[in-house]
Structures are given as structure tokens and as C-alpha cells.
Amino acid sequence: MATPSLELKGASFTLSVLHIYSTDLDKFATELAAKVAQAPQFFVGAPLVVNLSAIESADLDIVAIRQVMQQHNLVLVGFTGANEALTRQIRTMGLAILKTGKAVVTPPPPHKETRILQQNIRSGQQIYAQNSDLIIFGNVGNGAEVIADGSIHIFGALRGKAMAGAKGNTQAVILARKLEAELVSVAGQYWLSENLAEHADSTSGCIRLDGDSLVFETLPL
């Protein structure tokens, strides 16, 4: 069999989208000229998609829009978000109608079973509880790191680093029977041991976020 001379493959491209908010073509022309003037090199031959989702009326001169763009050496790839009447107009001109890609919404990862460790976490060891809470029955030594996307509970001494809410969960907390940590962090806000010493007024406690800053709370034991 001969090698085919063509092949269809899917690929996605990033294109700039020009949003048009008004049917006033003169205004459009001057504003576009001003935009292009800001960075002429960037716009030379730039492929553009025109978004018309803000236009409700049917009388917008698509041909004129194309002409204005051509004057600035912009390549009109097609339209998106046009209403029905405009869509018909665009189709007769032989231009493409592009569907807007839906904003990718990733569902939050499922919260997994709490990770429970009945051991001392030694210097140099790193524990990461992905998408879950972490409970440790033992000490976390100097130079050890415990990380969780949820909260961290340590029924022992925390002497190393503990990072809760690693993926940004601001509700996460760090609890320890003995807080002698090198570093504690909740959702990216952190305290070093010296900050901890300034704030913590007892040896056991809870670290959580209050707004943008960490707070220390004594455990009601």
C-alpha cells in the first residue's frame, strides 16, 4: 500500500481572542489601531479569533471588521460566541465559527482515608499524606518532614517540620502534644521556631490560619 499523502490529526493551539463589546465600527477601528500601536511587532500577522458574545444586535458589519483587521495585518481565523443572525452572516462569508472551549473545571480530588502512622518519624524521613489528614502516634524528629493536604495531628513531640493544607486548604490545622517545631505551615503561611516561640505560650497546642496569619491555640485538655 502506498503511503497516504495526507493524514488528519487533532491538535490544539493557543490563539488570541479579540472581544468586541460595541457595534460602533469607528470606535472599534481607532481602539484597535491604538492597541496595535502599543506592540506592532507582536500583532504582525497574528491569527486572531473574534469573540462576539457581548453583541446582541444583528446589525454588525462583519465584512467591515475583517477589513479593519486586514489593514493592521491581522489574520482573522474565525468568530466565536456570535448570535444566530451574525452566525448566518459569518457562514455566508465562508469564515469559521469556533466553539469556545469550556473552562476546564477539575473536580476537587476525593478526600482519602486519614493516614495513620504508629511510629517515630526520624530525621531525614519525609511523609506526605496526599489528599488526606495525617495522624502520627510518635515523635517527629529534628530534620524530619510531615506534610498533609489536610490536617496533621501528632500525638508526640513535633521537632521537625509540619506542613498542613499543602494544596491550599486554609481550614487545615496542626496539632501536637509537644510543639518544638523547626517550621509549621498551614496553606503556605509559615512560622519558624523563633516565631513559634513568640506566639506559643504552652508546649502543646494547635496551629491554624486566622485570615492570612497563623494563630496558636492552647488545647483544651
Place this chain on the structure above:
Amino acid sequence: MAHIIVVTSGKGGVGKTTSSAAIATGLALKGHKTVVIDFDIGLRNLDLIMGCERRVVYDFVNVINGEANLNQALIKDKRCENLHILPASQTRDKDALTKEGVGKVLDDLADAGFEYIICDSPAGIETGAMMALYFADTAIVTTNPEVSSVRDSDRILGMLQSKSRRAEQNLEPIREYLLLTRYSPTRVKTGEMLSVGDVEEILAIKLLGVIPESQAVLKASNAGVPVILDKESDAGQAYEDTVSRLLGEELPLRFVTEEKKGFLKRIFGS
């Protein structure tokens, strides 16, 4: 079945070799057929501490490489007939040790009827140290009462829990013991040194013994006689207690409180 004990620490100069020599000698004196292996390839010291440096012909690496058999390399101790020494090679480096090679030698030693195999680990967490601890059933973590040594011991404990054969094969974990060496009750009292309690709290493993800082250790090393044979010395007695505890005896700690100086000593100095 042979019981494999690694004497390890992470940090250098804390007394691993001194302790290996003393514990191996102690076990042999109690009638157990014991061999002590120097894993510090390239920086061998155990033969000096054991006083058999002039009798080294073949070494551990020779046996691994099949250049000598075990009987040719094992040195029989002159003071204690149950004790043998397998010296390290001074001319090679740690990469000469392979898991298969070390495993085979340990198996052969067990087949030869040794009850206890003491592995004297080099410092660090590289190949040599990993090979020494990989096959261990028991670990004696030698620690000095100061922060950097304690931190390194903690690191080694992590290694024991994750990088050993028992960890990899999900067997019963290695039995971990703390051996506190170079302990000086006077300096603990003045706050210059961590106390037994401090170290125990941080490392959270069973305490096997406390060896006091002692002139006898240096003297014994220079003479090539394991310090445990110096029965008059505090360090020697502390090692004797340690060996007894290793064998399951419950003994109270000695040499952990400051010695009260007698009236005459106070006047005339010690």
C-alpha cells in the same frame, strides 16, 4: 541461627569501633561464638582496637570477591577463644561491598556456627553503612550526649526502618537499642552535655547502656585491648553491663551520676 547485630551511629568518632570490639569480646567471654566484622572498608581500625593488625593477611573484600575463603580471612582472637575478627580491606573502597557478597559471607558465618555476628559500621549513610545495617536483626545505635550526634542517630534510625532487609521484606522490624557513650555526669550537671533522659526522650528507643567518658578507653585502644577486658575501669564495667542487658538481663544503670569525691580527694585532688 546467627544473630546479626550492627553497631552504627551516623556520626563519626562516637565510639562505634570501641563498642563493637567491647561488645563482641563480652559476648565471647560469656561463651557465645562471636565474630566481629569491620565494614569500614578503606579506613580499617577494628584490627588495631582488637590488637591483631599484624595478623591480617586476607580481608572481608577478598572473601566477597572469592580471592580467599572465610577461614583464611578470619582472625582468631588470642585472648578469647570464641572470638573471631574479619578485618576490612585498607586498599579498597566501600563500593567493593555488594548486597549479594555481604549476604553470602553472613550466611557462611552462620553456617560455620557463629551465634553472634557483630557488624562494625563506618560513619555516614553511604554504601558502607547501608551494607552494615542491611542484614541486621538488632541495631546498637551509638550516640554521644550532644545534639549533632543525636540528630545523626535519629537519621540512622530512619534508615533502619526503611532501608534494611527487614523493612524491605516486611519482617519484624530491627530491634533498636541506644548506647550512650562518652557520658560525663559532671558535664551534664553543668549543662554542657545532654542527659541520659534528654537523649532517651529525643530518640525514643530502649537504652542498652551508658558508657562513661574514661581514660581507660584511650588506654585500651592504644594497647589494642578491648576496654571490656579492663575490669577495673568504669568503662569496662559499663560495657559488661551492656552485654548482659543485650542478653536479656535487667541491670540498673551505673556511672550516670556524679561520683562523690571523698574528703581526702577533695583536699588533695584526684
